[in-house]
Amino acid sequence: MRKAKVYRNGVLAGVLTENDDKKYIFRYDNDYFANKNKPAVSLTLPKNTQEYTSDYLFPFFFNMLSEGANRQLQCTQLKIDENDDFGLLLATATHDTVGAIILKPIK
Numbered sequence: 001m002r003k004a005k006v007y008r009n010g011v012l013a014g015v016l017t018e019n020d021d022k023k024y025i026f027r028y029d030n031d032y033f034a035n036k037n038k039p040a041v042s043l044t045l046p047k048n049t050q051e052y053t054s055d056y057l058f059p060f061f062f063n064m065l066s067e068g069a070n071r072q073l074q075c076t077q078l079k080i081d082e083n084d085d086f087g088l089l090l091a092t093a094t095h096d097t098v099g100a101i102i103l104k105p106i107k
Helices: 032-033 068-078 085-094
Strands: 002-008 012-017 024-028 053-054 101-106
Touching: 002 085, 012 032, 024 032, 053 085, 068 085, 085 101
Parallel strands: none
Antiparallel strands: 002 012, 002 101, 012 024, 024 053
16 A cells, blocks of 8 residues: 655645555545635545545546656656556655645655
8 A cells, every 4th residue: 555645735635545456545634624715636626525536546646647758757767667657656746746736655
């Protein structure tokens, strides 16, 4: 199982988990979820539900990944399997992403 804290503009918004059976869970942090002034991390993960599950990496997070030659180069340099979307996300979305979301791996 692999996990990452999800931050929106530097504020902990939730935790993204990849289970051993390749199922994904995104769960809003209790304080973030309870704060009506904090927006959802994405339109596809609205704050009307605290926990979301999926059989594949949520499209919002998947779309943070590079494609094509950039993805190949990142995978080669970071020694990550090109089919390991979650591993690549953990390695590349820790800072300086496009948008307000970053992820910090939980060891």
